[in-house]
Structure formats: structure tokens, C-alpha cells
Amino acid sequence: MSQTPIVQIQNLKKKIGNKTIIHGLTFDIYKGEVFGFLGPNGAGKTTTIRMMVGLMGITEGKVLIKGNDISKNFKEAISHIGAIVENPEMYKFLSGYKNLIHYSRMVKGVTKERIKEVVKLVGLEDAIHNKVKTYSLGMRQRLGIAQALLHSPSVLILDEPTNGLDPAGIREIRHYLRKLAQEEGLAVIVSSHLLAEMELMCDRIGILQNGQLIGVQNITEFVSGEEQKTVRFHVEPVEKAQRIFAAKLNDGVITTGEDYIDVLMEKEAIPDIVIDLVEEGIKIYGISEMTKTLEEKFLEVTGGKQVG
Template sequence: MEKRTPKRSEKNLVLQIRDLKKTIGRTTIIHGISLDLYAGEVFGFLGPNGAGKTTTIRMMVGLMSITEGEVIINGHSVRKNFEKAIANIGGIIENPEMYKFMSGYDNLIHYARMVPVIPKGRIDEIVQLVGLKDRIHEKVKTYSLGMRQRLGLAQALLHSPTLLILDEPTNGLDPAGIREIRMYLRKIAAEENIAVFVSSHLLSEMQLMCDRIGIIHHGKLVSVDKVNNLVDKNQQMLVEFKVAPLEKALLFFRENYPNVQATIKGHSLVITTKEEKITQYTKLFVNHDFTITGISGEQKTLEDKFLEITGGELHVSNDSAHSE
């Protein structure tokens, strides 16, 4: 499904996080995070293990107290008006738990009884949305993990929230299941016009799934930008020159272009640059008697940008309560 960037205005502003801080004892875990989230967009929350992702989410949904700052959902403060704020949230913070001996449909019926004012026909509507129409009357114990995740999404969406919060929604899924969840999250954001906040360690999937991404590092929100801006900013790409002699070529290039990033990788010189500069650099090497046997290039990925921002920390995985 093609990505779309929603029109932003105060009218469709769903989530406001303002100077959010968490301190435990004398240690500050979260350092004044601020961000906005709008209806119809999928926002990705990325960070190395222990960066503060799950701590932030737990404060957003009231599972952990806020030391300072505000989380405001549809104009309601989680700290000051918890019931009204939380009524606008649907979420899967851990793996969705279902009654496996019951059908998917009966699980949703059971959940619907606990939530006031769910319109008639809403269950069928949501089942269609998450693609479980053909299997909804089968017992949950026969479902794959991906189907259980989709049933969890259906449960989280029953009460028509304006904000869907998901912590590692693709954890444990195979590639096909991951693709399914990605597809349905984009569909949900578009068709339900809700804001989707996703925490995940899968960089490539976040790049495909999200409209914008926030990168958290050591409890600080160090970058928030559209995915395209993060991975294609200034149309930078990694260009590999198979050039000899290699180390001499690196020193020579740095003398001529001290502000351009260049490094040795294996048997190649890797330069971070724009595509239009490749010819210029090639001529420079050839005209100064360097031998070039190959040139290849690729656009920077979200992984490359993530490594730049976090100083090389690529170990992104599930956060645990004690690690944050």
C-alpha cells in the first residue's frame, strides 16, 4: 500500500508529548521528550536496547508514573484526566492474550462486553479490516502467531480509539507475518483515520511501514523526521570505489575533500556523497594515476542513518522493565 502523508492541523492532532521526563532515584531515564502525532499517520519509535522506548510507552498509557511533563491525548492529560485520555487509546503493550479454547469471534464478543457503547456491527467491521473474516469463527488455538496479532489488533480497535499504541507488534513473527502486520497497520491508519505509534527493533520494516520516525538514544529524542528525509536527505548515497593503492587513495581523497566522509571497507574506498559527484571523484583518481576496477553505489538506508545518529549502536531489541 502506498504511503501517504496526512495533512496536519490542530484539528487532527491526536497525541502531544511535552517535556516528558522519568526519574528513578537520582537517575534520569527519560530526558524531556516532546513530539506530536497526527490522525492517519504511522509513527515509528526506534532506539537501541535500554534507550527508553518501553518506559516512554508505559508513561503514555498510565502503566508508569510521569515524573515531569505531559502526555495529552485528544486534549486530555494522562496525568490530570486519566479516564478520558485512556478512553482514546487502543494498544498492545505485550503479546495479546486471548482465550485459546474460544473462537476469535467469541473472544471479541467477550471483550466487547467490558467496553461501553460498542455499536452493533463493529465487530464484523473490524474483523474485515484486519483480514480475519474467513477464520474468525475458528478456535484461537488453531491460529498462527500472525493471526493472533491481528486478532489483538481487532480487540484494540473495537472501541474506535484515536490512538493505537503497539510495542514490538512483529516480535516473533516470520517474514510473511511481519509483512501482514505492516500491511494491516497502514490500512488501519488510512481507513480508521487513527494515529498509530509503533515501537520496533526491525529497521527495514520501520522504513517500509512508517510515515515518520523518532529515534531515542539514552533517553533523549535525538531525531524526528519523515522516513524519506531520514534515508534520502540531500540524496546522499554510499559509493564504493575499488581503487588502488587503497590507503594512498584514502589519504589523497581526504586531502582534496576534507569535508566529505570517506573510509576503507574491505578492499574498497567508501565515500558518502551525492550521485552527481561520482564522475568528479572518478576523474580525480584517474587523473592522478590511481587504478579503478569498479564503482558501485546504494542509497543510504534507515540503518545507516540510525548508526550515524546513535554513534554506531545497532543493538536494537525488546526493552525490558529493568533495563530502562
């Protein structure tokens, strides 16, 4: 990861009327990373993205793309960005190819070869001359990515890129975005409410709630950031084992199920407790570490608010 950020967001605020929608966001995005925007509906993800691409005015603060202020030096700043804002809406009465021609005329230096290259990249060669109204959602999504990549931007912003795609399509996009970030060195910014997807796709995520950035974290830290982990012991008999745990771990939180016990403990303590259990004649069927999924963690951070 390069040290100079490609995108710098500084104290970004948005007010509509008297209502403050975005309360001052500050974060940086670097070359070669996939950055995820996470938050419940109405948290301000799309508003933030709209300000970043100049579709909405900025009330206060700055968005810098490669050092260019989006509101002061729009043309220079936007020429480094490729984006899909919300759904990839294209001109349905035109063919996919005509759509790309349309956008290629709005930037400098996009050749016919480049269009061909991008079409091949997103795998639309067979359907590119059909009208967009005949496309499936997944094909439209891919055409959307094609138009965003047309002018070889350094920043790719995708709002809900996996929306409406089937699992195979999602996997494809995920794989593809990772490739763009790693091989081409793009900074990719995605927003999604599919938390499991974010976990697989992103390097870092920023959690947004009510227009505030709750935190920016590396995905691996975020999911497994704590020292203590919940470990599940499948044992028999459960009651007897529970007593042993209670005696051994003075601060461990213990919950029991029908045939298992969940214990919050440090990883290093597992071998010792196993010896104790075996000596007491308890049968152990399995021990597994319970990693919190991003979803659980997310609900924890945002106070259990419904994500959707």
C-alpha cells in the first residue's frame, strides 16, 4: 500500500435545509486497496459518494482526488474517477456499445481499441451490440463497470456493486475488483449492505451511521480484533463440564447449550482446560473457535440497528 492517499476526505459535511446529513467525515483512501463503506440505510453512504463525485454540493470540508479539490477543480479531479452511483442506469434504447461510445466522447483519449479492451475485460463481447433493454441486471452491472473503467481512472467508486447479482455474479465481481486493486493499483471504493460480501471483498471498511463515521478499520482487525475469543466445547456431560470451567476460569463468561458450552477465553488457555476436562472423565467431541462475523460485529458497533 502506497503512502500517499489518492482520495482524501477532510471534515466533509452536508446540510440540506437545517438538517445536517453528514457530520464531518475524515478519511483517506490509498492506491491498491478496496475500501468498503458500510452502514444501515439512510446512514449517508450514497450522499457521501455523491459529494465525492461532484453530483452534490459540499456544505463544508473537502474532497481531494489526487490533490485536486472536486468542487474547485472539478474537471481535473473527476477525470481520475470512474463510478457507478446507485444502479447502473444506461440508455436502454441504445446498444451497450453505443452507450460506451457515448461516454467515450465525453473524455479525452479513449480509442476504439480501449473500448474493445474494456468490453473484453468485463466479458460482454457477445452481447455488446444488443440493446441494453435486453440485458440482465448482471450484464448491466458489468456494462456499468465498463463505462467506469473506460478512461482508465485511478479511483473506482461503486455504489452497491453486487446489488441484484446472483452468487456467481457476486463472486465474479468480487474477484474482479480485487484484481483491479492488486494488479492495476486502483483504489476501489464500494458501498454495500451485504456484510458477508464486504468481509470477502474489502481491505478496510468505514462504518457510517447517522452521517457519522464510527470507525475505519482493517477488515481482519475488525473481525478478530480482540484478545479473548469465544470457544465452543462440544462435551458430555455438560453440567459437570460447566462446573470445571467455573472453577478454572474466574472471569470467563460461560453460556451453555444442549450439548455444548461457549466460553470467552484466551486462546492460550485451551490446552490446559482440555487436560482438566479429560482428567475429570468428560468426553470431548469437538473444540472450535467462534470468530465473530462482520455482521455480528457490525450489529454490535451500530447498536443492533437493522441493516438493510
